[in-house]
Amino acid sequence: MISKQETFNLSPYMALYDLIIPKDNMLRQINELVDFSFILDELKSKYCLDNGRNAIPPIRMFKYLLLKVIHDLSDADLVERSKYDMSFKYFLEMAPEDDVIDSSSLTKFRRLRLQDVNLIDLLIQKTVEIALEKGLLLSKMVIVDATHTKARYNQKSPKEFLQEKSKNVRKAVYQLDENMVGKFPEKPTSNEVTEELDYCRQVVEVVETQSKVAQIPAVKEKLNVLKEVIDDYENQLSYSNDPDARVGHKSADSAFFGFKTHIAMSDERIITAAVVTTGEKSDGHYLQELVEKSKEAGMEIETVIGDAAYSAKDNLQYAKSKELQLISKLNSVITNGSGQRKIEFDYNKDAGMFVCPAGHLAIRKALSKNKNKNKNPKMAFYFDIEKCKVCQMREGCYKDEAKSKTYNVTIKSIEHEEQAAFQETDAFKQLAKNRYKIEAKNSELKNPHGYKTAISAGLFGMQIQGATTIFAVNLKRILKLLNEKV
Template sequence: MISNQQSLNLSPYSGIYDIVVPKDNMLRQINELVDFSFVLDELQNKYCLDNGRNAVPPIRMFKYLLLKSIFDLSDVDVVERSKYDMSFKYFLDMDPEESVINPSSLTKFRKLRLKDVNLLDMLIQKTVEIALEKELIKSTSIIVDATHTKSRFNQKSPYEFLMEKSKLLRKAVYQVNEDMKEKFPSKPTTDDVVETVAYCKKVVQVVENEQSICEYPKVKEKLNYLNEIVVDFQENLSPSNDPDARTGHKTVDSSFFGYKTHIAMNEERIITGAVITTGEKSDGKFLQQLIGKSQKAGMKVKAIIGDTAYSEKDNIQFTKENDMKLISKLHPIITQGPRKPGDEFEFNKDAGMYVCKAGHMAVRKARTGKKNTNNSQSHTYYFDIEKCKVCPFKDGCYKEGAKSKTYSVTIKSPEHNEQRAFQDSEYFKIQAKERYKIEAKNSELKNRHGYDVAISSGLLGMEMQGAMTIFAVNIKRIVTLLKGIK
């Protein structure tokens, strides 16, 4: 039950915040900048209004998740810090002497209250709305790119992943006290997930029983992490370590297992739209969706700046029809050619190769067609037929007994010729220089806010992580802009 959410208890100690949380404190500035009542408006129908015990205010729970994203903390660590960090308590609208929540409440809040909420779009739109109200957005261009996030399980089996994390905890403990080796349980004799989870749970219990050891920061961090993983596995025991994660390619020789976040950002470096997908998806396919999300958030879009992944024929046509400029260098093989919708392969611009629907990348390519003729030339991509023979998608794609599997695309098109002329213009060259800004934003997401690795399994968990992380970086950027720092 929720009631009287807007009221504050008058504590005799509340004046301490004026002393220990200065006006230039980031959390104080965020509290003064954002009216978080929109969270209550969005989640109110998820609670009973007149029955049961009073719940922790949803605004406070939301702020806990925001603190996790801002400071890249685990559930346990963000709650622990809110016990003694007065800026945290101030931000959470708590009295100085008030008790904190149980960390498990955050898991329940994510799963029960946020599950069916379009959190990503809602939070981005809220930050853009604030920036527009403060007259911080002057540009009419958006910069687009995609950044990858590795799966929490990184293509390892559940057994391998759990044992790796338990080993890191034991190693940290041994650095404090080597005699602890005798207290840990015997390692699992099989790779059974249930047995491995039970083993990890015993390791956690052993460390938790040693209060003098588990208070060491290097031990505590790894203990909290393993504990969260154990809980996650207990609730989602499955032979698959991350059923939604997929293999994506950064170059011909490198790949990752996880997800992609397709991002649109204005020149003021505020993210205006995002789409989160599995890792194998092509960047260029989500341009039109990013434009639509940015416009819905309140942006006026007259130009789009991106790399070669966004210069495919459909995007050139779309931007032309909507009186927009597409600042994306042309790649001669980016178009899908005459294939029917749904039958196309995805082009990976970093590797310069096509990827089939199963996630396999072409092993080589060749140029076909006569030069210096009116007929268009094509690039033909060759795939490893040994993989095609056992592929679950081979029906209609690979003919049994064939000695090769190829995929061809036309190089030339009228749209490409027009775009080629445009990219030689001075306007194109000047605007293209702005693209570096989104590379810096991707780095901020990963290096400062832990967006390089997913904190949970599944696309839904990735979307929640993306929503909170993007909200955090957008609010921080608005605070910076308000200070007059460019």
């Protein structure tokens, strides 16, 4: 249960924080900037108020998750650092002598307390609210884009993935302690995943009990990853074939297996809305949702900037109905098709091809001949029928024994003609120069904060990672803008 009353820390050592945590420390600044009581208000219904033993305060548990993405740490390494890093304990509102949590508590918190909580909207709205209160959001413009995150377990079999992680541990141990050669158990020879899982547990036990280097960071980090994988497998039951991850295409020749985060960002580089999806989803479909979420968060919007993926006809119509300037360079083949299709295909602007609902990319394209010269020309996209023949979604899409599978789109519509004229204006060209800012933001999410790879399996885990990472990045940006104003 959680206490109904706020508790006060009466430790005689609290004054240490004033001596060792400088005023410009980022964690101190975040604590002073944000009233985290909104987390308690959101999560208190997930706890019992009058039965059972006292739970770890929800705000503290959330702050652990925030520290995890700020410093890109595994659960075990996060808890270990929290034992001795006084800035962590200060941020967590603990006394210097307090014990930290067990890392398994973080797993339970994510799975039990954050279910059915729209965390990503909640956290983004909070940062936008703070930015508005501080007078930092003055622009009426958002930039939209999507960034991809690889699934934690890629497209490997469970056995292959477990083998890879246990091998990383053994290799790290051998490099530092040659005496460990021959001390690990024999590798399983069957294809049973349960045997590989048992072997991984034995590797952990051997390293922790027989090796002299178990506490050296180079070994400990890989050991902690292996432990998390074992725990994730036991709770997820199947992980390397992530049930939610999908194949997305970065170009005609390169693909990834994972998820996408669709983002709207203000001109001040504060993220105002985000939607986390599986990897095959088209960027352009989420423009309207991102704009509406940004408005709900408190943004006034007059201009939307995006790449060619956002110039679909329905987005042009939406922008016109909402009196928005849509700065999205037209791609001649991004339309809604003929309007007679029952099954919707997505256009992948990076590959320059359409993707079917099953996630398969077209293999070539060609102009279709049109006998009626008064009608707009069409582009035909051809798909690999060998894949279509065995596709689970072929019903209503592919006819048995058909010699080809194509998807045809009209090249130009009235809306596109209007946009084509607009994109030649100086105003369009000047505003379009701002799009680079969101590319830098995507890089910031991925590199310092570990958003290149999912930290857990499934869309739910990805949504939590996205929510906490964006929250951290937004807070850092707000602090920077405030410091620039001083």
